[in-house]
Amino acid sequence: MTKGRLVAIGEALIDFIPSGxxxxxxxxxxxxxxxxxxxxxxxxxxxxxxxESVFLTQLGDDPFGHKILNTLNETGIDTSFVALTxxxxxxxxxxxxxxxxxxxxxxxxxxxxxxxxxxxxxDPAAFExxxxxxxxxxxxxxxxxxxxxxxxxxxxxxxxxxxxxDPNLRFMLWDDKDKLRQAVDEFIPLADILKxxxxxxxxxxxxxxxxxxxxxxxxxxIRLVLYTCGAEGMKxxxxxxxxxxxxxxxxxxxxxxxxxxxxxxxxxxIRELGYDDSNLDDISxxxxxxxxxxxxxxxxxxxxxxxxxxxxxxxxxx
Numbered sequence: 001m002t003k004g005r006l007v008a009i010g011e012a013l014i015d016f017i018p019s020g021x022x023x024x025x026x027x028x029x030x031x032x033x034x035x036x037x038x039x040x041x042x043x044x045x046x047x048x049x050x051x052e053s054v055f056l057t058q059l060g061d062d063p064f065g066h067k068i069l070n071t072l073n074e075t076g077i078d079t080s081f082v083a084l085t086x087x088x089x090x091x092x093x094x095x096x097x098x099x100x101x102x103x104x105x106x107x108x109x110x111x112x113x114x115x116x117x118x119x120x121x122x123d124p125a126a127f128e129x130x131x132x133x134x135x136x137x138x139x140x141x142x143x144x145x146x147x148x149x150x151x152x153x154x155x156x157x158x159x160x161x162x163x164x165x166d167p168n169l170r171f172m173l174w175d176d177k178d179k180l181r182q183a184v185d186e187f188i189p190l191a192d193i194l195k196x197x198x199x200x201x202x203x204x205x206x207x208x209x210x211x212x213x214x215x216x217x218x219x220x221x222i223r224l225v226l227y228t229c230g231a232e233g234m235k236x237x238x239x240x241x242x243x244x245x246x247x248x249x250x251x252x253x254x255x256x257x258x259x260x261x262x263x264x265x266x267x268x269x270i271r272e273l274g275y276d277d278s279n280l281d282d283i284s285x286x287x288x289x290x291x292x293x294x295x296x297x298x299x300x301x302x303x304x305x306x307x308x309x310x311x312x313x314x315x316x317x318x
Contacts, residue, residue, distance in 0.1 A: 004129040005078075006046040006267060007161075009056040009152045010039035010139040011114040012072070012082075013091035014064050015256060017306055021097040025106065028096060033064075034256075034307035035071040036093065037114075038136045038168050041257045044309045045264025045298070047076035051271065054126050056152065058083040058117035058145075060090035065113065075309060081126040088113040097254060107173055115143040119151035127152075130161040131271050132193075134263070136168040140183040153190050162277045165191035166263050169200050177203075188220050192280060195226040195263040210235065223280055226292075228262050230255075236266075236292050241285040245292035248300040257308025258299050264312075265298035266291050294318075 016031035043053035055077050059065030061084040068090065072079050091112035096104045109115070127133075133156035139145040153163060167184050174180040184204055188194060194217060196204065205213040210227050217225055218239050227235040233247035269291040275283055297318060305311035 004131040004271075005052040005054055006043065006132050006134060007054045007056065007126060007130050007152070007156065008039035008043045008134040009149055010037065010135050010145070011091055011112070012037035012040040012055070012057050012059060012068050013093050013109070013112070013114075014067065015308065016092065016094045017254065017256065018096055021253075023096065025094065025096045025104070031094060033067070034310060035068050036257060036308045037091070038138065038166065038257075038260050039134060040068070040072060040077075041260035041308045041312075042134050042264040042267075043077045044072070044075045045261055045312050046268050048312045049265065049268045049315050051268050052078065054078040054081060056081050056117075056122070056126060056148075058085055058113045058121070060084070060088055060113040061086050062090055064090040064092065071309060081123050083117065083121055085113050085116065088116055095256060105170065105172060107170075109173065111143060114139065115141070115145050117148050118144045119148045122148060122151050122155065124155060127155045127159050127161070130156055130159050131276060132162040132164050132267055134164040134166070134267065135187075136166050137180065137184055137187070138168060138170050138173060140187060141174065142179070146183070149187070160277045162193060162267075162280060163191045164193040164195065164263065164267060166195040166259065167200055167204060168259065169203060188217070188222065191221075192223045192277065193226065193267075194222045194224075195228065195259070195266075197259060198227065198229045201227075210237075224283070226263060226266055228259060233296050234262060234292050236288050238281070238283060238288070241288060243285055243289040243292055245289065245296045247296045250300045250304055252303040254306045254311070255303050256306075257311065258303050260308065261299045261302040261312060262295050266295040269294045
């Protein structure tokens, strides 16, 4: 098996999941707390499947921050590089669920502790034996965490890691959508793998058709595109091959963290198949299909339970 650990950088927060589905925020009677945040979720998937994962973030030194730490530790994630601060609180997100499991978010993050994480807080020891670095766009606003991402990418690239980017667009966190687009445009050329959903493609590439958008993505240096289509499954593309995996038909209870389940399980599978930064360009269509088949099955199991991390199955559950 190829070297090592998945490292993710970015936000961790508490998702407040509603007691019922098919209703607006005003109609929700109660919420229950679940640890979330896309980069933390991806670490959790990798760890649940038996891999080693390291998470880089900053939490408030408050009850919610300690709840996140405890949950991540129990999940098997290495949290030894997570910082605590009394300068800001841990981020919160309240979620409402439509009848089909799709979500609406309301964030409490002005600012939150993760946003204040600085590049000088990065410890090179966190990048030892690294297989891949994963990140999203939520933490790419004009605050210190954006510079920390740049530093983490440099450290990861210097050690021969795959760089994985999931834009994971959250428009309500940005006062100016143009700044979001600029941030995504800046970081796409730094990535090897881009995970993008069907409802994000037009905003990012000004193109609704993934086949027409691919030349532009590959010209920016992307080596593998993972294109997720919700209940329809996912497609994967390299400059030399493409595959499609149809999603199993299930009743979705909660799609929170589903995209993270997709990319986390996909990264785990390609590592199991023996791919890393040195041979990612040589991935065969057969192995790419094995990875996407695995990812859609993993995701289909996760959406049948509420929350993100609590819903992620172990390898034996598959």
